[in-house]
Amino acid sequence: MDEQHSIADSATKTASNDEQGLRTRIERALPTLPRAGRYAIAIALALLWVVPLIGMVMASVRPLSEIIDGWWHLRGMTITFENYREAWSFSSAPMGRAMLNTFVVTVPSVLVVTLLGAMAAYPFSRFEFPLRKTLFFVMIMVMAAPPELVAMGNYNTLRSIGLFDTYLGLILVHVGWGMGWVVMFLRNYLLGLPDELEEAARVDGASRYQIFRTIVLPYASPALVSVAVIQFTWVWNAFFFPMVFMRSSDSVLAPQALPLLKGRLQIDWGLVAAGSVMTMIVPILVFVFLQRYYKRGMVAAVAD
Amino acid sequence: MSIQETLDANVDADVDWEKARAILVFLLPGLTLFGVFSVGPMAYSVVGSFFAWDAFEMGAFVGLQNWSETLTDPLIINWDNLLAFTFPMGALPQNLLWMVLHVPLSTVLGLVLALLFADLRGKRILRSLVFLGFTTPTVVIGLVLLFVYDPQAGVFNELLRVVGMEGQVRNWLQEPQIAIYCLVAGGVWVQTGFSMLLYSSALAGIDPSLLESARIDGAGPFRRFKDIIWPLVKPVTAVVVIMGMIWVLRIFAIVYAAGGPSGGPNHVYSVLGLEVFRAAFSIPVEYGKAMVVALIELMFALPLAAYIARMD
Incomplete structure (x- = not known):
């Protein structure tokens, strides 16, 4: 006043x-x-x-x-x-190697789940087919289920097909586990795609695959970026799956290597901190630069 | 082609084959991986929980034996300690206690911060600072907590020294009766960023002129919150609560990083995920027990999944 x-x-x-x-x-x-x-x-x-x-x-x-x-x-x-x-270059868990391993696992995991997820989401958003409702609920169930539930089965599967302790094995587990939420998320987004676009293309003689490539994918591109960004952070940060499926010291991933830096008696905080900063800087940079997609995706993924 | 044949045999002739084949081509690659690496292993755990296990090999059918053994295992539920409310109470009560504390605290704090930041300049930076912890790997969060509560190098103990409570300085994560609360606080610290983000986006949808006219009409801050803000953020609250519950059910890396595979001294802050990991992948391998514990986790997750499905 x-x-x-x-x-x-x-x-x-x-x-x-x-x-x-x-x-x-x-x-x-x-x-x-x-x-x-x-x-x-x-x-x-x-x-x-x-x-x-x-x-x-x-x-x-x-x-x-x-x-x-x-x-x-x-x-x-x-x-x-x-x-x-x-x-x-720490002897029992070199972070250099661990960071490389994490990249090698994360990038394909993200690309594959985004592409295959988009393909599967398209029919879910457009067509009626048998078991659609059931599959739908199964996907939601997997979204809420704990990853521990699939560890035992996947451990035995990867052992029996010789992919245990390999990049490909862990990538497959990540793709299979992420598929549920990716399909649900992209399906929700694709519901907004107007039917007329596709119908016009069909009248022009485009095949379903051409429509997917030239209409559906470009339309979904913001959502695809959101999926990729969120999936990247999750796979990069993942701790449980690598702990179960990556065992040899050459194949350890960065989050897995961090507790090994602690040492035995006195915790070497400097090492732990340096390793932690290296590991967290990647998802934080992804978040900072792609914030828009990250936030939009987070909000849409759970709020729809 | 066998799928095509089976469809041929079962479906009427007027099916649009071109369309059906396209649907299959779109669905099959993704759903195959989903089936082999998610649904299959889940079913495997359900079935396997009723069988005896020799390390990783399934043995004879044993009915509910794994279940009864697991539910009477003091590592899962320690009834005596639970009734006396002393840790360790077992992973199941500890995990649930964590949930009961974590979910309301992180939800309310997130809403408070969202409201506080809502109309400030630089709110995007403020929000990003609070959200940073949520993008950080959870294993790093665990190590950060270990560092924060360290008796010498930890900033929490320094804070106690500064405010003159030197007698309280200790290694908080080694205190059997207190440690879990210190970790819960760390979890709340992280998840608040997430609930704040969701609440912020809901608040952005509120028309400021509505609040302004309510103010002019003499509605106090409490009335404005109750009548205008709450109805709009209520649906988000359901999502925040469910995601918080799922987050706590899945908690693993924080506890592992802070307290090792045992979950702290004498398992005082062990959680269900950690018990699955130890049962399945450390000697002696107890696959049946691991499956039962994971299924207990699923039982808490299923109602949440049903709720999500109903929202759609």
């Missing part, structure tokens, strides 16, 4: 209209007191939320003695990339 009075006062005192305009503009741009308080609380909370992650980043670039003293002490801070170098 006082502020408004002072604006009014100054407005009558100042002769120049320009100056008055400027003053009001500044007054308006500055938040009112309760609003400023909300900004302070909001910023404080958001920063509080990332303190644990900042701790990890700080620990990754400091020697162990300084980490033990507390990463929040900034005085006399030594910045070193020794932790990264050491973690990269």
